[in-house]
Amino acid sequence: MFFHIVLERKIQLHPRHFGPHLRDKLIEKVLQEVEGTCSGRHGFIVAVTNISDIGKGLIRDGTGFVTFPVKYDCVVFRPFRGEILESVVTMVNKMGFFAEAGPVQIFVSNHLIPDDMEFQSGDIPCYATSDGLVKIQKDSEVRLKIVGTRVDVSEIFCIGTIKDDFLGLIGDPTAGG
């Protein structure tokens, strides 16, 4: 799910930037340092939408650098256990398939794919029902439920399932829309 939240970060600025453009430089630095990063706590920071507050700077002993506490509004993407979302399949193999929902990678193991769907290797590996009507392959759109998340320092991985009511394939590329 995407959220709009307020975060704070301490930005260090070199004294050479002190002048009429101090604020611009600070904002530029916030964007540079936070956009595109990921933390386990807040998820992926997709975009900063507004700088809401710049606090008083504090000169650091010895270096002359100044740290400013900056509050900013941002759009983050944070997956939760139990959340249901739509995703695009990126890779299929006999262990299961990988899907992407925005910046996050989700793995669906073959244990969490309905039993009536089987792996079929070939040019385009896929999971399909025996009648071939439902087929999950690369670029398929799949609705899944997140059952677990693993948080690394700079990335979040999810485990998903499509073994539940109203989950599974949404649109198939071969179905022609």
Added chain:
Amino acid sequence: MAPNAAAEEEDAAELKLGPDFEKAKCLMNSEVAVILERKYEQIQQLPDPASQVSQVFEKSLQYVKRFSRYQNPNAVKQVREVLSRNQLAEFEVCVIGNLCPDTLEEAKALVPSLAKRSKSDDDEEDGITDEKIEQMLQDLATIKKFE
């Protein structure tokens, strides 16, 4: 560590999102699409657009474009109005807005917290009945049709 302990207890099905997100404002995919597209246009005006766009931004933009149910910003606004009339939690509003369930059963399956509350029918306090949910889904379908 405290953050990990919190992560263990998170469960979107019961609306447990942890202290950082309990009161946070959720966004529907369609809303994110509006925000990101505007920002993308701004970035294109800058002298060096390529260096400004992070991978996370690009992936998110592609994703929300592909999965937003409502293209028109006005429709997006209406959807939020309809959904927020019904004493839903922010998170529930956005799940419904993103997935657009067609039927009552689907809505309840996708938003388990909704099913739990609507069980205690007629209880206007916590107030959401099956009829209300159906009405809401119908309203959403109408908005989609006339978008």
